[in-house]
Structure formats: structure tokens, C-alpha cells
Amino acid sequence: MSAVPEQTFASGYKIPCVGLGTWKAKPEEVGAAVKSTVRLGYHHLDCALVYGNEKEIGKAIKECIDEGLVKREDLFITTKENAGLFPMTEDGLTDVIDIDYTETWTTMQDLVNQGLCRSIGVSNFNSKQIQRLIDLGLKHPISCNQVEISPYFSNEKLLQFCKSKDIGVVAHSPLGSADRQW
Template structure:
């Protein structure tokens, strides 16, 4: 599909504030230096208009340079883009929320964000405004065995994010990695509803919790609250992930698509936003070629039944045993 056609025809999802977000975006997690900029340029050239970033990815500056280049070349206008970035855990105190947002805007070279997400509902001790890589963003104790947390209540952090909307720093605010209990808590006091809940979601892990009884209920609760789900890591990861699943491969052969396209289409057909990460131009184009087909109810059911609690982003790996998604 030509870039102009994709940009004009791709589906959008309505947000609680009246905005519309492109349903297919580019993720930039784990995209290294001199890689992420090329990926962003390739995506925008191919017709992508939704770019997902985060302070903790430590690549916002390169993403911003790529966006600027595309705007200067006349490929796209700023108001045609939907740029998302995220508040890191160490910046949950009110003044740090403002500082972190300003730094992200500076790094990206933007006057405003389309959406600003709370990356995790986990307040950690402040480590400074910016860090070169993920490991330095984590505040360890002296023995580097335990993460240091801080007392920044969720309602205070969210109130500060609401102020960012009133100040024009971002058009929308949202959440990421929120489980059912935390989402319900937020719902009780939020004056501005979260525009999305960004969670890991693919056929092997169908929502952000490892409790089998509650996994799909998170998606259902978001739907009830009018909060669209954004699926990160929609392809899973590793040799044991859904890309290698025999059912996925069989359905891919049936529809003459790749396994990756089947996984993305499954999320799209469930109404979720998807943000697959890719650093290769041909893969970027492949990921957007999912609008010319749809699954039968029987095939959707086959894929729905693949759920097995296989998680890619496991906080126990990054935070030494802290299992955020255990409830």
C-alpha cells in the first residue's frame, strides 16, 4: 500500500478526550543508537503517523531529530503526527512530573505531546532528570539487590499530569502497565480519564496480569471505562513466542500473510492499538499491510484460545523479583 494511502486509510481509535489515535504505530523500545532514527524516518515515509516513545528508552533525542527531518522535508506536518512518550517511575513527585515532561519535549524537539503516559504505577526514588540507559534509571540500594521506592501517591502524580493538559504541554494523558486494582483506584479520583492503558498484549499474553482468571478481564474493564488498550510487544518475543506457534503459522498460510501480520491483525480486530517495534524498512512496511483482510469468527476463536501467560516484559527480570503483573 502506498504511503499516502496508508496514512489516509489506516483506522483510528477514539479517545476519551475526543482525539483519535492511529491504530497502528511504531514502537521505539530497545531500538539502539543510529537505529531508531532510521526506523522512525522509514515509518513516517511509509505512512505511519503514530510514534511511541519513552524517557527511559534514552533515545528521545534521536527520535525527535528524525521527526524534525521528516517535517523539514515536507513528508508530514506536525499536526498530522501523534507522538506519545512516558513519565518514568523516578519522576512521580509533582515537581518531577513537570521537569520530566519538559525534558522529554526538549529531547523530542516538540512544543507539545499528543499523549503523555505514566509508564508504571510504581513510584521509585529520584535518580536525576536523564540517564543514558535503562540500568541507570533504576534506583538500587547500596548492595544493588532491592529497588528503592518513594512515597508519591498515585493521586498526586495523576493530578500533576492533569495540570500538564491544562498547561498545553500534552493533549491527552494515559497510563501504562496498570492492573485491575490500580486502574479501579485511579478511576475513583481522576478528573481527566486516562486516554489509553498501554499493556503487553498478544495471543500468548492477552492482558497485563499473570492471574489466569483476570487476564482478559483487564481488557474488558478498560472497555467498560471507555479506555482503549494499546498493545506493546504485540508480536511477543523469543523462540517460544507466538510467532512460532503452529496455529499462527497455519492461519498465516491460509490468509497468505506472515505470522507477524496475523498477530497484529488479531489485536486490531479486537479494537486495540498496536505499536510493533522494527528497525528495518521492509518490516515496517510489512507491519502495516494488515488492513486488506480480516479473520473469520472461527479463526479469531482459535487465536483467542492460545493464551498461556507468556510475558515478554517481566518486571521480575528488571527489578530483581518485583512482580508487578502478579495481580
């Protein structure tokens, strides 16, 4: 197999341009998909706790490492912050009324300082939200913005804005989204 092209983030780390998205992947099938993908040489895995399949993905990644197929440092694993990280009300609902995404960004930058992640980015942010983060004064660059880009939704203005700010763009739903009405 030929090498998968990569792009370099402003953080200096490289991300493979093609990866395996695990959103809506069935928990009883996603582990096999991860192992097949890694065997084929793809090392970018897109995950999130909210997808409900991270445990199986983690097990598959561990098996790939244990089998010597890949080293952990060769994998680029994307995850997302989840509502479970927010405070809860007494009735068990997420209490995010007083939480601003700029506070979350500050916390994420601390994770980079602690060596718990290499790069941080945003998902589905528009140009005004990104500019608000930039205006805070960044300790670490916004590495990427994961947004929908497909033949049906080019998102050209946002792509140009991100490019002007040296923010990589990671496309989700590159073949189109079933959630979008056409």
C-alpha cells in the same frame, strides 16, 4: 498506501491503531526507522526517555517536519514519565517511597490543562490501579492503558475492564515479549 485505522480516545483525540515502538531500538538506527515509518504514512510513535533514544527520534521527527513529510499535529507521540522526574536521594537514587501514582496522575492532568499534552493514559496498570484513579474524580479521562497483548498473553479480563470504562487499550509486544517465559 491505504489509511491507517484509528481509534478515538475518550479525550476526543484519535490515535493511529498501528505505530512504531522504539523500545530497545538502537540509537544509531532508530532515526532511520522513524523517517521510514513516517514516509509510509504511520504517524504513531511510541517513545520514552528511559529507552535512551529519544534525542535521535526527536531529530528524525524534526527532519520529517522540515522536509514537509508531516506536520507536528499529525503525529501521535507516546512517551512515558521517567524516574528522572522523581526526587533523588543524597546518594543519587530515585526517592519514590512517599510518591503515590495518584499524585503523578494529578500532575499529568495539569499538563493537559496547560496545553502541554492532549491525552494522558497509563501503562501496565491493572484494574484496581485504574479504578483507584477513577475514584479520585478525573478532570481528564484516562485515555488509554498500554499493556502487553499477544497471541501468548491475551489479557482478556483487563481488556474488558478497560472497555467498560471507555479506556482505549494500546498493545505493546503484540508478537510476544522476549522477557516473558513461555
